Amino acid sequence: MKDWRYRLAEQRGTLLAFGIFIVMFAIYSANHPAGFTANVVQTAANKGVLLAFVAMAQTLVVITAGIDLSVGMIFTLTNCMASWLVVGTGLETAFGVLAVLGTGLICGAVNGAIVIYGRLQPIVATIATGAVYFGLALLLRPVPGGSVNEDLADFLTGRFFGVVPASLVALLVIVLVVWVPFSRSELGRAAYAAGSSETAAYMSGVPIRRGKLLAYTLAGLLAAIGGLFLTFFTYTGEAAYASGNAYTLFSIAAVVLGGVSLFGGKGSAIGAIFGALAFRTIGDLLFVFDFDPLWQPLFQGVILLIAVSLGAFALFRVRNRLEWFL
């Protein structure tokens, strides 16, 4: 296979997610009463970016053939934390942001340590740690409330030069600072290799444990960035169980839509970002077509069901029935 064709095949999932997003957003903005204006784009971007951060977090873990069912709870915990700490003068705010991000890193590292060194199944371990993180969030915010440094919040949720949504720029910066170095580093490749075939990676002397630990830790960081942005949008902190769970669920949907293989070793966070934006746009399509908002959970559930069922088309390529059983 020629080089460019190989590279194209590798990015197929990402390109597909990008295509879905473009089509959905075109339908959305064409039918929106206000049309394709900077305001509509800004609102859509602000909603989509939250899920995009959580979906990036999920991607990092899914690449290692694991799953993190606590991302939504880390997101909620850091939201509650930011509503206490990201206030006051510039210096205090800066320390607050660092503390929130540090908390995310610690949560992710704890998940990783339990899964890798404790040798527990990611699914059970992260459901349990998710309960702990939610408990901590409830401890911080028994009732919704708090505040945030509004100058910083308005700066990061507004528009640059009147047209470019600041949250999209922030997302781009995070991709360049976190995802690109990770995926090109030795440990990032180790995370991919561990997800693809842990035994083969181990035999080849790849540092799979450190690679996986880094993936889980950075997932915590990205979920915390999401939590920070949630605080910037809402100006408050709230320990909402349903919303945390919904973000976990939607992050998995976004990852699947973004072409990341749930069996590990394949896909990229860029795809997951477009998956997240597409998922949000599809959910919002109901509003521009004037449906009853009651139908939104069902609509999103059905989209999720269809998205995960699409993977079943691979069954048509199976020549030997024994390949059904992985």
Added chain:
Amino acid sequence: MSETTHGGIMGGIAGRVPKFIRRADPAVLTAFACIVVLLLLGSLYSRNFLSPEYLLQQLKVASFLGVIATGMMLVILLGQIDLSVPWAVAAGAMMACAAAAYGPIGVALAIPFGVLCGVAIGIVNGIGVAYLRIPSMIITLATNAVAQGLMVVYTGGFSPQDSATAAMRYLATGFTIPGVPNAVIIWVLIGAAMVFALTRTSFGRAVYGIGNRERAAYLSGIDTRRIVMIAFAVSGGLSAFGGVLLAGYASKAAQSMGDAYLLPSIAAVVLGGTSILGGRGSYLGTVAGVILITLLQSILSVMQMPEAGRQIIYGVVIVAMLLLYGRAPASR
């Protein structure tokens, strides 16, 4: 020389331990030991902790989780997982209550209808896992979301009846045998049926076989897809039945009533020594896990621990106990 001495000592120790302890699963023993420790801790805190009334009350509360965990165990034995428990529980409860609004026939068929709704959710899960080969974790999350959406639309469009029928209340809180709550009897019956199915039928053999290696089970002539499908349908049905009982206990159905049962049902099964990878585990362990979790919840609420502290202790205890005996083998 040293090796023979070593072997002799080991043999001596093994010889002195009673046979039933040597044969028992260490995980099940640990779980029962933890129950005893919890009871002792509780009795230090309050005298009535060891009273028969209190223990019977705990057993009644445990039986709701027990019914749900029975279905979860069947699925985990296959090496799969069922994350659609929250809304299967809620759908079972809400649909049973809603059916009661349609005259005497509706009242009579309320319980079977609620359970059937759970079976339907389970069948969708089963089709996804067995025939479409979608990872169970993903498809069950998706059906959970769809079930939630359906319930939201259903309750939002027009308000259905949400109070439990007399039969549901009788099943959950009545007494057929004096002194023994009906809910406990139901759990015993369902548990006995599950033990029989797992140990005395070819279905049970197939479940353990698939959990160990589906490929090998398939090659030995088992219709593995049908077995997986049945297991998910049973799990969905039992979750919904648990919801029906819960609605009877609280005398009404609510939307979020199932949320509190996902983590406990998985934890009860895994703490009882059933391998999350499938193929290994006994129902006795699940019983121990259910009682353990119920006692833990009860002690935390007796101590008037706020919800936040309960969640934290709960998660920490589960991780700690899994680290104690639920770890995957270290060999590669």
